[in-house]
Amino acid sequence: MGKLELTIELANLERETFESLDVLVDTGATFTKAPATMLNRLGVMVERTAESELANGATVTREIGIAAIRLQGQEFLTPVIFGGPGERPLLGVIALEHALLAVDPVAGRLVPTRLLELQETVPQQKQPEGQDRCIAQPQPDERGLK
Numbered sequence: 001m002g003k004l005e006l007t008i009e010l011a012n013l014e015r016e017t018f019e020s021l022d023v024l025v026d027t028g029a030t031f032t033k034a035p036a037t038m039l040n041r042l043g044v045m046v047e048r049t050a051e052s053e054l055a056n057g058a059t060v061t062r063e064i065g066i067a068a069i070r071l072q073g074q075e076f077l078t079p080v081i082f083g084g085p086g087e088r089p090l091l092g093v094i095a096l097e098h099a100l101l102a103v104d105p106v107a108g109r110l111v112p113t114r115l116l117e118l119q120e121t122v123p124q125q126k127q128p129e130g131q132d133r134c135i136a137q138p139q140p141d142e143r144g145l146k
Contacts, residue, residue, distance in 0.1 A: 004108055008091060009070035010034055012043040013077070018070060021089050025110070027103055028055070029092040031064065036082035039065060044080065052081070072110060074099050 004025040009018040019042060021034055030052075044065040052062045063082040068075060071091070078095040096102065102113040 004103060004110070006072075006091070006110070008032075010038070010042060010044075010080070011068040012045075013066060013068065014043075015068045015075075017042065018068070023089045023091040025096070025103060026090040027093050027096070029090045030094055031079045031081050031092045032067075032069065032095045033081040033083040033087065033090040033092070034067070035087070035089065036063070036084065039067065039080060039082050042067070046082065069095055071095060071099050072101065 005022060006025065007020050007022050009020050011018040019038060021038065023032070023034075044067045046063045047065050049061050049063055051059050053059050065080055065082065066077050067080045069078045069080075076098055078098060081090075083089060096110070100113050100115060101110040103109075104111045
């Protein structure tokens with residue numbers, strides 16, 4: 001499979017004005033990355049910073065915000081990295097999973113996928129007589145320790 005590239009649209013939280021952006025789909029990237037100049041122009045605010053590990057093993061500090069994204073007929077909010085000059089815009093795995101899309105490596109395109117979850121029943125614990133239900137009581141572990 002070659003590189004999968006497509007066009008997305010981004011806007012601020014108020015979804016006032018969307019701008020198109022050509023991106024590389026990168027399932028190894030956590031968040032979507034767009035040029036900081038574009039995000040600033042759209043009014044996307046920096047929410048926080050975080051350390052990011054690059055493909056070459058180097059780490060950099062990144063500014064992260066929340067933007068509205070249009071991706072294959074869907075519109076939703078997603079975290080975005082403020083990219084530096086000359087950096088390749090990326091569509092990260094968080095946006096792909098939010099849109100319930102996956103990469104088909106044979107066809108070189110995005111395909112719909114199902115929501116995955118663990119369906120497990122939580123066992124109900126009986127409360128001994130006279131115990132206050134609002135106070136957590138230490139329970140012994142497998143060795144009998146509390």
